[in-house]
Amino acid sequence: xxxxxxxxxxxxxxxxxxxxxxxxxxxxxxxxxxxxxxxxxxxxxxxxxxxxxxxxxxxxxxxxxxxxxxxxxxxxxxxxxxxxxxxxxxxxxxxxxxxxxxxxxxxxxxxxxxxxxxxxxxxxxxxxxxxxxxxxxxxxxxxxxxxxxxxxxxxxxxxxxxxxxxxxxxxxxxxxxxxxxxx
Numbered sequence: 001x002x003x004x005x006x007x008x009x010x011x012x013x014x015x016x017x018x019x020x021x022x023x024x025x026x027x028x029x030x031x032x033x034x035x036x037x038x039x040x041x042x043x044x045x046x047x048x049x050x051x052x053x054x055x056x057x058x059x060x061x062x063x064x065x066x067x068x069x070x071x072x073x074x075x076x077x078x079x080x081x082x083x084x085x086x087x088x089x090x091x092x093x094x095x096x097x098x099x100x101x102x103x104x105x106x107x108x109x110x111x112x113x114x115x116x117x118x119x120x121x122x123x124x125x126x127x128x129x130x131x132x133x134x135x136x137x138x139x140x141x142x143x144x145x146x147x148x149x150x151x152x153x154x155x156x157x158x159x160x161x162x163x164x165x166x167x168x169x170x171x172x173x174x175x176x177x178x179x180x181x182x183x
């Protein structure tokens with residue numbers, strides 16, 4: 001049995017979980033999320049917990065057992081607490097500026113990048129003198145935050161010699177030594 005799939009999901013206070021056929025809707029103070037669940041997985045809600053069972057021991061069903069449990073757990077956590085990703089922009093002259101749902105990034109190219117963000121995401125930037133600008137993305141949808149953060153990071157991935165580029169805050173980069181002068 002799936003180790004993740006067999007542990008029940010505790011529903012936080014203030015969060016409402018509804019099952020309509022094979023569609024699960026989770027509603028909380030931060031927003032509402034829906035997820036379609038495969039017919040091979042069945043859900044039961046009892047005493048503030050949600051438990052999942054699968055119809056057979058087939059590898060496909062075992063994989064989906066843990067998947068849908070993890071998705072529902074992330075949905076419950078998202079609508080009650082929310083998710084946050086922070087990106088650090090390292091490089092001389094690299095800048096970030098947020099205006100509403102638009103994020104403008106200057107990443108050393110001849111033109112700035114202007115990214116139109118989905119309405120579910122709140123964006124903010126912090127630029128302190130002598131420090132790298134930090135872009136903060138917040139939302140109730142974990143998948144959406146990760147996808148947008150990965151898209152922003154892909155505009156200028158950190159390079160291994162000087163570490164310039166867009167990286168996640170706290171990300172460890174593998175650095176290379178570079179060339180040494182001939183004697």
